[in-house]
Amino acid sequence: MRAMSSMRRADGDLDRVKDRPGGRSSQIREAVKAAVHEELIATGYAELSYRNIARRAGVDASTLYRRWPTRPRLVADLLLGLSDEFVTIPDTGTLEGDLTDLLQQIVQGLADVRTRKVALSLAIAASDGDEEVTEVMRTFWHHRFAAASVILDRAYDRGEIAGSHPCDLIIENLTTAAWFRAIFSQRPIDKTFVEKRVAATLKLLT
Template sequence: MSSSGSELGEFDRVRERRGGRSERVRVAVMGAVRQILQDSGYGALTHRAVAAAAYVDNATIYRRWPTRPQLVSDMLRDLSSDLVPVPDTGSINGDLTAYLSSVLAMLTTPGTKKLAQSIFAASIEGDDVVAVVLADFWQERFSGSYKMLDRAIGRGELPAMLDHAAIMDALVAPAWFRTFISRMPVGEEFQKRCVMAALAQAQTEK
């Protein structure tokens, strides 16, 4: 058998093994989506390219993820859950500090930074569906982080009536601005100022 025939046979065997296990298919596809976005950008993200990279049948991908934005949406959810966990340190200062540190670690990792840039570029360049996916993703992600604030209310560290979104904006928006716009340092002193700004925002709502 020729080398190309052997490679094709291996492709089919891997595809068959993964196709029989839904979770393995999902993990393989999400990994392929992330790699394509990091390496080549949103324009290169096609179902055929994902199928080849993930060793999954093209029809399987179309069936589970009919559009490119759906592929991006699921990949973002997996990525955020892995890289930005919601901490529970026992204090609001500790929680906000740990959360911001995780956000910055995600944003400053070269592969993840390039991934974010390619997705933002797609939304800025006129892909309205991707823009909606991003908005929904961040709303969902921030809603999860609100648990930190609710726990702090329960401990008496924060007032009961809060604008959760405004507090999280005060915490993380400067990190995004410095990472992608101003390119200024995001070290320890900067992070302390962000946490102080978020806590100050909370106290204005008493």
């Protein structure tokens, strides 16, 4: 049995604009994503303005409204795009190597104040009761955790772990303390911290 993952197929849950890579439509989408990213960092979700995004992206506001009729859709498209760039799922050949690489990438992402600001601005909107943003965040993390489950699948195929392991709990075990330190407790995140989190996660898997 492979590592359990009830989190597959999260991709596609959101209404993504489909288009040919490199085409005009694709260029607009990239420009809009970059503009949403900048605006989120600059003003936060609550003040996210279609007019400012359109100006920054160099597109008509009407185009923006037609393709992304709500702010949560704008943000969802940004997040799902970022998620593939932000953290690459590693394939180092060992479970320990993969977990270490994954956590190091997350730590590096969290060291960037822009990452923290995007995450916080969406968290604020969710805590303010915005159901659409809440759903966007749930889907985004679903997608991320499902992508990471391949690490456990490969470790199982190599005979490093016996099945079955709930991927979401394992990846939470590895990663959430880094989020907590970066966002809340403001404690340093060093090499030893990463090693200890990896060791704790390996212990959980054996």
